[in-house]
Amino acid sequence: SQQGEEDPQALSIQEGENATMNCSYKTSINNLQWYRQNSGRGLVHLILIRSNEREKHSGRLRVTLDTSKKSSSLLITASRAADTASYFCATDKTGTYKYIFGTGTRLKVLA
Amino acid sequence: EAGVAQSPRYKIIEKRQSVAFWCNPISGHATLYWYQQILGQGPKLLIQFQNNGVVDDSQLPKDRFSAERLKGVDSTLKIQPAKLEDSAVYLCASSTPWDTEAFFGQGTRLTVV
Numbered sequence: 001s002q003q004g005e006e007d008p009q010a011l012s013i014q015e016g017e018n019a020t021m022n023c024s025y026k027t028s029i030n031n032l033q034w035y036r037q038n039s040g041r042g043l044v045h046l047i048l049i050r051s052n053e054r055e056k057h058s059g060r061l062r063v064t065l066d067t068s069k070k071s072s073s074l075l076i077t078a079s080r081a082a083d084t085a086s087y088f089c090a091t092d093k094t095g096t097y098k099y100i101f102g103t104g105t106r107l108k109v110l111a
Numbered sequence: 112e113a114g115v116a117q118s119p120r121y122k123i124i125e126k127r128q129s130v131a132f133w134c135n136p137i138s139g140h141a142t143l144y145w146y147q148q149i150l151g152q153g154p155k156l157l158i159q160f161q162n163n164g165v166v167d168d169s170q171l172p173k174d175r176f177s178a179e180r181l182k183g184v185d186s187t188l189k190i191q192p193a194k195l196e197d198s199a200v201y202l203c204a205s206s207t208p209w210d211t212e213a214f215f216g217q218g219t220r221l222t223v224v
Contacts, residue, residue, distance in 0.1 A: 042215040101153035
């Protein structure tokens with residue numbers, strides 16, 4: 001079963017704009033990770049945020065975590081055509097250390 | 112540092128045939144995962160190993176799927192017999208220690224006809 005669910009399912013923006021995607025999950029977690037997947041390729045790790053953290057930055061990426069609402073958001077600032085990909089959140093339920101992926105957001109950045 | 116290696120990259124088989132996938136994790140990574148990703152969906156965890164022991168295989172269809180990790184390094188995932196609905200990308204990932212990112216291989220795209 002899916003632990004996480006991303007929203008929106010698909011997003012299309014112009015180059016230079018910001019992209020925001022959200023992830024909701026069902027149970028308490030140790031940490032939450034965001035991955036990117038280009039078409040036909042493996043997943044690339046973007047950022048990990050622990051359950052005791054509220055915000056984390058990495059380059060043009062900003063991730064927030066609200067454990068009270070069981071939700072996280074990924075913001076990509078100043079998007080580029082190369083950011084076109086599917087983005088997934090993955091959570092490991094407290095006590096399990098196994099990563100369960102959400103349904104993904106398909107981002108398309110138009111040049 | 113070498114990444115997670117998987118082979119083959121692509122495989123086409125007829126239903127009821129058997130198939131095997133191979134994964135070589137990053138050196139020193141004790142945890143190994145196999146995921147199944149059906150087109151348009153997120154990866155679904157099939158089995159998780161810690162060294163050569165199974166941590167979780169609750170989502171593995173054990174009547175047709177099997178996996179092993181001999182000597183706690185390489186792993187193979189086998190499907191026998193394959194069904195049409197097994198068409199998917201099979202992803203291997205590894206990590207160490209607990210509570211860190213998982214590194215993924217490029218995956219094996221299986222088509223069952």
